[in-house]
Amino acid sequence: MSNMLEVADLGHTYGDYEAIGGLSFTVRAGELVCVVGPSGCGKSTLLRTISGLIEPSRGDVSLKGSHLAVVFQDYSRSLFPWLTVQGNVEFPLRALPRAERRARAAEALEWVGLGKAAKKRPWQLSGGMQQRVAIARALAYRPALLLMDEPFASVDAQTRFELEDLLLKVRREHDTTVLVVTHDIDESVYLGDRILVLSGSPARLVADLDVPLPAERDQVTTRTDEAFVALRSRVARLLNVGKTSLDVDKWAAAERESLSETVSS
Numbered sequence: 001m002s003n004m005l006e007v008a009d010l011g012h013t014y015g016d017y018e019a020i021g022g023l024s025f026t027v028r029a030g031e032l033v034c035v036v037g038p039s040g041c042g043k044s045t046l047l048r049t050i051s052g053l054i055e056p057s058r059g060d061v062s063l064k065g066s067h068l069a070v071v072f073q074d075y076s077r078s079l080f081p082w083l084t085v086q087g088n089v090e091f092p093l094r095a096l097p098r099a100e101r102r103a104r105a106a107e108a109l110e111w112v113g114l115g116k117a118a119k120k121r122p123w124q125l126s127g128g129m130q131q132r133v134a135i136a137r138a139l140a141y142r143p144a145l146l147l148m149d150e151p152f153a154s155v156d157a158q159t160r161f162e163l164e165d166l167l168l169k170v171r172r173e174h175d176t177t178v179l180v181v182t183h184d185i186d187e188s189v190y191l192g193d194r195i196l197v198l199s200g201s202p203a204r205l206v207a208d209l210d211v212p213l214p215a216e217r218d219q220v221t222t223r224t225d226e227a228f229v230a231l232r233s234r235v236a237r238l239l240n241v242g243k244t245s246l247d248v249d250k251w252a253a254a255e256r257e258s259l260s261e262t263v264s265s
């Protein structure tokens, strides 16, 4: 599998405050990678530098393919209230001929189960439906990489589960490469093929973990799977160590401890 995204020694400083301290990782084509880290560690800064919204202070970001799309947490501010749902999804496709724009938007709305809501305005929809519109808009663009910044943090728990399953379904059916920032450890294990665990600020890579779960996931059985529970506690431990210390030896010790628990359980 080829790399869709390569991040090499990426660093960012706001004034004299170092938010990201030299991150290197790759995302392979078709992978869903989750990024977790303590609050304020620089996760959004990482996504903003990858998406080009801000210029990194150092390092390189290399994306195979030119298109990327971003889905933000705050759906209420990311949709245009004066446009219909269809109009919102078509908006980034303005360079395309009208018929193609229409067809792509209609198709993406079907993917997220909103084919019948095309003529409504965003404010006529529930929060979860509005976030589906934002996801449809991103997918209609057919991005080489879909970046998501806490995409389900503003909806209730039940809707969050539905949106997580929607994301897994569309990425499976359309082979989308996705990088998701989340503060929710369970969500990172449920969604991810891999999890990048970041330290407290300045963000550094504490661990790059494979998620040993089958591609088909289910909110009830997956979350009670032994591998899910073991990985969740491993990520929690790594986050805890990374939050209080940048000492690599401590990370390594936490990893060893967590692995020996997994093996003996």
Ligand SMILES: Nc1ncnc2c1ncn2[C@@H]1O[C@H](COP(=O)(O)OP(=O)(O)OP(=O)(O)O)[C@@H](O)[C@H]1O
Pocket (backbone or CB within 6 Å): 014, 017, 019, 037, 038, 039, 040, 041, 042, 043, 044, 045, 046, 183, 201
């Ligand atoms: N434009 C800015 N100017 C100065 N400092 C900033 C700016 N944006 C972010 N920061 C600081 O950089 C650090 C990282 O912020 P960032 O929003 O990337 O973290 P985060 O991990 O996404 O936070 P959270 O978990 O709360 O969403 C924080 O300490 C923040 O205060």
